[in-house]
Amino acid sequence: MMDRNEISISVIVPVYQVENYIDQCIQSILQQTYSNFQLVLIDDGSKDKSGNICDEYAKVDPRIKVIHKENGGLMSAWIKGVQESSNDFIVFVDSDDWVELDMLEQFVKCYSKTHAEIICCNFYAENKNNRYVDMHPIKEGIYDRAKIETEIYPFLINDGHYLSRVIRMCRWAKFIKRKLILDNLKYCNLEITVGEDLNIIFPIMLTTNSIYIMKDACLYHYRQNSMSIMNRFDKKMWNQVLILHNTLLDINDAFSIYDFKKQIEIDFFDLAVLCVEKELYSESSGMISANIIFNSPEWIKLIEGYNANQFKGIKKLISKAIVKKSYTMIGIAKLHVWLNYQIKIIKKGVTSYDN
Numbered sequence: 313m314m315d316r317n318e319i320s321i322s323v324i325v326p327v328y329q330v331e332n333y334i335d336q337c338i339q340s341i342l343q344q345t346y347s348n349f350q351l352v353l354i355d356d357g358s359k360d361k362s363g364n365i366c367d368e369y370a371k372v373d374p375r376i377k378v379i380h381k382e383n384g385g386l387m388s389a390w391i392k393g394v395q396e397s398s399n400d401f402i403v404f405v406d407s408d409d410w411v412e413l414d415m416l417e418q419f420v421k422c423y424s425k426t427h428a429e430i431i432c433c434n435f436y437a438e439n440k441n442n443r444y445v446d447m448h449p450i451k452e453g454i455y456d457r458a459k460i461e462t463e464i465y466p467f468l469i470n471d472g473h474y475l476s477r478v479i480r481m482c483r484w485a486k487f488i489k490r491k492l493i494l495d496n497l498k499y500c501n502l503e504i505t506v507g508e509d510l511n512i513i514f515p516i517m518l519t520t521n522s523i524y525i526m527k528d529a530c531l532y533h534y535r536q537n538s539m540s541i542m543n544r545f546d547k548k549m550w551n552q553v554l555i556l557h558n559t560l561l562d563i564n565d566a567f568s569i570y571d572f573k574k575q576i577e578i579d580f581f582d583l584a585v586l587c588v589e590k591e592l593y594s595e596s597s598g599m600i601s602a603n604i605i606f607n608s609p610e611w612i613k614l615i616e617g618y619n620a621n622q623f624k625g626i627k628k629l630i631s632k633a634i635v636k637k638s639y640t641m642i643g644i645a646k647l648h649v650w651l652n653y654q655i656k657i658i659k660k661g662v663t664s665y666d667n
Contacts, residue, residue, distance in 0.1 A: 357383030581617035
């Protein structure tokens with residue numbers, strides 16, 4: 313049996329334009345209580361000082377490997393990191409996030425007991441004003457192949473709630489056998505900018521033989537970025553949703569071990585609601601996204617994923633508007649957002665929309 317200290321980890325950090333955050337990220341990794349790891353920093357063509365900061369750290373710590381590449385996007389950066397890594401297990405950390413100092417030690421202890429191919433911890437989601445704990449809704453413990461198929465697959469892409477899954481489908485906050493990632497890189501679509509993590513974690517979940525969900529362990533700090541495409545209005549978002557949707561269907565067809573099509577369609581509809589909602593909370597009217605969706609050839613397929621029970625409040629109104637192709641209802645939703653905004657101005661003195 314492998315000694316605990318012999319478990320080798322590659323920590324992969326894709327880096328782009330994060331000069332204000334990268335120090336906190338790197339320091340939290342270098343100060344880990346478990347030391348048998350390499351840190352792979354992939355500078356994805358940063359124009360700020362991020363790449364230089366990485367180089368300075370590499371000069372003083374031999375565990376650090378820095379790769380500089382032309383800008384190709386987040387997915388291309390972490391893929392390069394995995395390919396250039398040399399250890400048996402992978403832990404991803406995004407460069408504007410940070411981790412608890414005993415994260416690797418906790419992962420190693422858990423692996424020594426369970427030998428699970430994937431270990432999932434919980435995490436903190438943080439912004440300037442708030443922090444909340446994000447816990448996996450599934451029960452903690454080990455899931456072998458049989459339990460994965462009966463207790464995880466039926467809720468993997470959508471668990472019956474809005475954009476919710478029984479396992480968080482992020483790359484980070486996980487300890488993953490490197491071979492699982494390498495074997496599934498062929499399914500990665502570099503055109504995707506919405507749901508990049510889902511693109512790789514989905515096929516990994518279909519090929520793994522064991523998953524362990526840690527209890528209570530919040531070991532990762534996710535910094536909520538208001539400029540992320542998932543957190544702001546972007547006219548190109550719907551096109552990106554279509555690319556993700558088609559990629560997930562292709563992966564589903566490639567494996568044919570469980571039919572995820574209904575879950576994928578529900579998730580597809582949820583993302584359509586998100587597209588419109590993000591526009592409503594911007595200075596725009598909501599009509600740009602609605603018009604694109606209403607006139608999309610995929611609209612018929614889209615409404616197959618409609619589940620009225622998933623939505624409340626403004627999301628419920630948006631969902632009905634999409635099903636009915638109602639611009640009037642979108643206008644009412646915008647009015648609802650505007651009125652709530654005016655109330656917040658009176659109560660709190662806010663200066664921008666906040667949903």
